[in-house]
Amino acid sequence: MSIFESIRVAWLGIFGNKLRSALTMLGVIIGVAAVIALVSVGEGATSSVSSQIEGLGANLIVISAARGSGVSLTLADCEEVVNRVPSIVHAVPSLPNSATVKWQNTNLEWVSIEGTTADYLEVRSRTLAYGRFIDGQDVAERGKVAVVGQTILDDLVSTGTPIGQTISILGQQFTIVGVLAEKGSTMGQDQDSIVLIPITTAQRLFGTTTISSIYAQAQSREVAQLAVSHATAVLEKWFGKEDVVNVQSQDQILETLDTMTQTLSLMLGAIAGISLLVGGIGIMNIMLVSVTERTKEIGTRKAFGAKKWDITVQFLVESIILSVSGGLIGIIFGASGAMVISRLAGWNSGVSITAILVSFLFAASVGLFFGVYPAVKAASLDPIEALRYE
Amino acid sequence: MIELNGITKVYKSGRLAVTALQPATLTVPAGDFVAIMGPSGSGKSTLMNIIGCLDRPTNGEYRLVGEAVSQMNDNALAYTRNRRIGFIFQNFNLLKRLTAAQNVELPLVYRGVGARERNRRSLVALESVGLADRVTHLPAELSGGQQQRVAIARAVVGEPAILLGDEPTGNLDSKSGLEIIALFQTLNEAGMTIVLVTHDEKVAAHCKRVVRLLDGSIISDETVAQPIDAREECRAFRQEEEATT
Numbered sequence: 001m002s003i004f005e006s007i008r009v010a011w012l013g014i015f016g017n018k019l020r021s022a023l024t025m026l027g028v029i030i031g032v033a034a035v036i037a038l039v040s041v042g043e044g045a046t047s048s049v050s051s052q053i054e055g056l057g058a059n060l061i062v063i064s065a066a067r068g069s070g071v072s073l074t075l076a077d078c079e080e081v082v083n084r085v086p087s088i089v090h091a092v093p094s095l096p097n098s099a100t101v102k103w104q105n106t107n108l109e110w111v112s113i114e115g116t117t118a119d120y121l122e123v124r125s126r127t128l129a130y131g132r133f134i135d136g137q138d139v140a141e142r143g144k145v146a147v148v149g150q151t152i153l154d155d156l157v158s159t160g161t162p163i164g165q166t167i168s169i170l171g172q173q174f175t176i177v178g179v180l181a182e183k184g185s186t187m188g189q190d191q192d193s194i195v196l197i198p199i200t201t202a203q204r205l206f207g208t209t210t211i212s213s214i215y216a217q218a219q220s221r222e223v224a225q226l227a228v229s230h231a232t233a234v235l236e237k238w239f240g241k242e243d244v245v246n247v248q249s250q251d252q253i254l255e256t257l258d259t260m261t262q263t264l265s266l267m268l269g270a271i272a273g274i275s276l277l278v279g280g281i282g283i284m285n286i287m288l289v290s291v292t293e294r295t296k297e298i299g300t301r302k303a304f305g306a307k308k309w310d311i312t313v314q315f316l317v318e319s320i321i322l323s324v325s326g327g328l329i330g331i332i333f334g335a336s337g338a339m340v341i342s343r344l345a346g347w348n349s350g351v352s353i354t355a356i357l358v359s360f361l362f363a364a365s366v367g368l369f370f371g372v373y374p375a376v377k378a379a380s381l382d383p384i385e386a387l388r389y390e
Numbered sequence: 391m392i393e394l395n396g397i398t399k400v401y402k403s404g405r406l407a408v409t410a411l412q413p414a415t416l417t418v419p420a421g422d423f424v425a426i427m428g429p430s431g432s433g434k435s436t437l438m439n440i441i442g443c444l445d446r447p448t449n450g451e452y453r454l455v456g457e458a459v460s461q462m463n464d465n466a467l468a469y470t471r472n473r474r475i476g477f478i479f480q481n482f483n484l485l486k487r488l489t490a491a492q493n494v495e496l497p498l499v500y501r502g503v504g505a506r507e508r509n510r511r512s513l514v515a516l517e518s519v520g521l522a523d524r525v526t527h528l529p530a531e532l533s534g535g536q537q538q539r540v541a542i543a544r545a546v547v548g549e550p551a552i553l554l555g556d557e558p559t560g561n562l563d564s565k566s567g568l569e570i571i572a573l574f575q576t577l578n579e580a581g582m583t584i585v586l587v588t589h590d591e592k593v594a595a596h597c598k599r600v601v602r603l604l605d606g607s608i609i610s611d612e613t614v615a616q617p618i619d620a621r622e623e624c625r626a627f628r629q630e631e632e633a634t635t
Contacts, residue, residue, distance in 0.1 A: 308468075
């Protein structure tokens, strides 16, 4: 009997029991869809977070005080890093906070206010749309000037040219001198909903003499790692003790994140894989029932010349058709699910092709693997016994 | 056509050995029409399974159309069943999801005949049993007599050497049964060798020869002097019906 005949016969078996076949397939459909959706979402999240971290700035190094070390960073530490570490070209202090910003009679609550210095644009890979940025003089004189993001303009300063307008932060009047070019969101944070003010002004405004972190820029990606160890050594010497600061290059942050998300993706994939395995067992179960139900049919086929091989192939093809069509439908569901999620989350990542291929091949081999036993069982039935079966 | 020489069959279940068939010798020439009779447990089913190549004898030699069946492996037996034998069962054993024509095609499917040729031959076979108008019907849509005629079409479609019937009229009313026997007689006249297993004396009276078994042994082998013609009986039956209506 040709393979085409076997497929035709298997197809009749599947269509003879539409509901049962559909339910059997459902196990594989859910398994494949889950693998594709979860792995795609995991990969999408990873690539989205990675690209966002890369977008924070070029060759960025982040320095912060180690938790529990009792040390606070100050502007002097920032100076020290720039002066003593040759591979670091710029370092800007950062003092983020949030406050209500007022313009005329309009209030905007929970606005990110960040104290910084002149090199901010360079280090954080931002540009100005128009106006000027905070300069050295503003920092030295604790100038009451502000550079704002586009969202602030949209939500607060709605009319007239923004430059020269006065906004009020915690009761202090600030003059807008510049507007940042738009950047969009990073990890769910709107990078354009920000008000930048001189670091010294910020320290006075928020009543502190420290800063929360230092953003430094290494000369190149290659020396970033060198800059990290150099900066660590310099600061440890400066503070006179070890383990007081965390210094991390962008690559390190990415690596940490990658390990985390990869573990997560693997876990999600494994959970989904288990459901695929359960789907396979479902196929085997239904095939065994089908073999018992069709004992007489098997006997009749054998009486009219079906060889063991013909019967094996008939049942094997049936279970493979179930698992493969389940796999195909699962791909459609999984891929559309992954696309919907990535669109909702605003990622420009697609569906994981690897996940599609792997889960489909896995589903097909599950059908083959779990189909072999029932098929062999059917083929080895004694024709006399099978014909007598009622 | 069929040559059985000292065939025995012993079933072993654990330590117990049950002899189902004592050394049996039987020859059925081409064109014969034999009824194998005997009460249940007499070994007639075992004999039929061996003749039908569904089972191998424990001892002895079986030749079918000159081929030594007793030495064959499973695949060769399947091949022989496919080419040389047409089975007809008491319960018809039609595949319920297939149409009449698809059921008839079954032996040809396992012979590797192309779809178009299969279809052509199954239509010819169905026409020969008088079911040309039931080709696309499912078994459930046919009467018992019609189902058995589909089964006969399936048995003859591959032009086998022998037809093997296991109580072919056992599940039919007397009129349908008579029609089936009439069909066998027509096929036999056309040259088909037929072996029927039955315990119905009326069926045996239509055959050319009756072989009787008891406790696994052949106890008699007689030629029927004047086989009854079932076709004439059918005609009489019909006239009777017309007279009453």
